Amino acid sequence: MEAVSDAHAPVVYGLNDIILCHTSISHVDGHLGQYRYRDYDAIDLVNNCALEEVWCLLVDGELPSPARRARFADELAELNTVPPALAGLLPAVARLGERPDGIGWLQTSVLLLARSLDWPSVLGLERAALRHQVLRTLVTAPVMLAALHRLRQGLEPVPPDPALGHAANLLYMLTGEAPPRAHARALEQYLMLTAEHGMAASTFAGRVIFSTGADLGSALAGALGAMGGPLHGGAPTLVLDMLDEIGSPEHVEPWLRDRLVKDERIMGFGHRIYRAVDPRVEVLRRLAGDLGGARLDLARQVERQAAALLDEAKPGRTLRANVELYTALVLEAVGLPRSLFSATFALARLAGWSAHLLEQHTGNRLIRPVTAFAGGPTVPVPSPAERGSTNG
Ligand SMILES: CC(C)(COP(=O)(O)OP(=O)(O)OC[C@H]1O[C@@H](n2cnc3c(N)ncnc32)[C@H](O)[C@@H]1OP(=O)(O)O)[C@@H](O)C(=O)NCCC(=O)NCCS
Structure with missing residues (x-):
């Protein structure tokens, strides 16, 4: 029964740390x-x-x-x-x-x-x-x-x-x-x-x-x-757009600073679960290095500098490179458009x-969470005449 009717009920926005089910498929630490x-x-x-x-x-x-x-x-x-x-x-x-x-x-x-x-x-x-x-x-x-x-x-x-x-x-x-x-x-x-x-x-x-x-x-x-x-899988294309826009090493820091001052996100950084290095980054950085590619040095510099600037801008969050940063380089290097x-x-x-x-x-059950109603008390439906006078 959807009985919750309380603007002050605790809500976990983004379902952060909410456990949906048991699984034996994978685990992210x-x-x-x-x-x-x-x-x-x-x-x-x-x-x-x-x-x-x-x-x-x-x-x-x-x-x-x-x-x-x-x-x-x-x-x-x-x-x-x-x-x-x-x-x-x-x-x-x-x-x-x-x-x-x-x-x-x-x-x-x-x-x-x-x-x-x-x-x-x-x-x-x-x-x-x-x-x-x-x-x-x-x-x-x-x-x-x-x-x-x-x-x-x-x-x-x-x-x-x-x-x-x-x-x-x-x-x-x-x-x-x-x-x-x-x-x-x-x-x-x-x-x-x-x-x-x-x-x-x-x-x-x-x-x-x-x-x-x-x-x-x-x-x-x-x-x-x-x-x-x-915010999910659409980031790698945006990462290459970002590297193109930055263009050369001397533009890395001002570009990133400008982005953070405008409170915009830096693509390829941050993760809901990882508070340490995303292990996928190391593999992809290595693969990108093995394949060679024009943007590798620039991406490394962006990785270092963005981490430092994000520490400054968002203290206590530990925002580091995520899977998307070097994905863009690897996919480009193997010839994908x-x-x-x-x-x-x-x-x-x-x-x-x-x-x-x-x-x-196996054992499927309809997934159906509830919401906490944050509107006002129930009132009678106004007549068309009353609505006409208030809604114009
Ligand atoms: C991945 C992502 C959505 C995870 O977000 P999250 O855990 O829900 O974190 P939030 O969106 O709550 O952000 C927490 C804080 O860190 C900031 N933040 C998170 N990632 C950031 C980023 N890449 N650049 C700048 N700020 C960032 C948010 O602005 C927010 O700041 P605030 O508390 O001052 O408002 C987020 O890090 C992001 O948008 N990254 C960029 C897009 C990206 O690379 N996506 C691919 C993910 S694999």
Whole structure:
């Protein structure tokens, strides 16, 4: 019952530190600056595994044996075809809007995939059927995103090459050329690094929609919508815009100071959970260094100087670089267009969302919080004449 009617009731804005559920998918320790996927340190996985192994760990709960991994890869290989009716709609979707919109394209793609395959409400759906839908989305989404990117440029889509891994295939489907190994591995490590991260706003959004019994496509489209915001996954493009605007080392400090004086946010800094170094930053900084790139020194300088200025401006908050700062550099260095940065982050996170939706499926309960009513007492509805005299 929604009985709370108290303007003074305690409210946790942003649901900070509110525990939604028990999970065995992942854990982020903001004080130690560590995060894990199931029983493993995430960075350990990124350094030692392939993407398909991490998907298997997140979706099925176990790091696969070599034989299990091969079976999982075979299963994925059969699922990456775009239904013909949907493929026929992609040219029209690609032409919509004045600017290319990677997140919007993914949202449209997952919804149309669900509609074209008649995916029903998840209520009462067998877990095996849901898992099948999840895997189908995971491998088809990059195919559709790459097709939309090419169609927008007036180019024919390039189908995936079965000889390439998923990360290499994304680059291949965008350009039509097999990427250098170093680029494919860096992108693969990025996709593992960002595959999952606790109850992020997008994950929460997906779980809420899923909990209503909607279909999988709707839950994923909702998660994608949350992911696109600049406070979440929309930041990496803005980071490159920021580095472009700063331009050269002597402009770093005045640019950052000016931003803080205007009380504007510095993109690529701060995090709701991390109060120490975000462990993803170190991996991405290293990857960006290995790949080389014009903006690396500038980004390092921004990282150092912004931390010092944020300490001054927001004492006691410990605002440090987050995952987005070097993401922008890594994705640019492997050849991804800026317009697809957020969508690439979202492709990575599809694996984590999928694990959460499968977990939500077991013992699902509608997620429905309450609000504290802060309006006045109930009064009689005024007559039209009374309203006319007060509302003009
Ligand atoms: C990620 C983010 C939304 C987390 O925010 P949060 O934990 O909810 O923190 P809040 O929004 O409550 O901010 C707390 C304070 O720190 C400030 N702050 C947080 N991040 C900041 C940033 N990047 N630049 C400047 N100030 C920042 C806020 O302005 C606020 O100041 P105030 O208390 O004086 O009003 C926030 O750090 C941010 O907006 N970062 C920039 C966008 C970004 O990089 N997003 C990608 C996240 S992975």
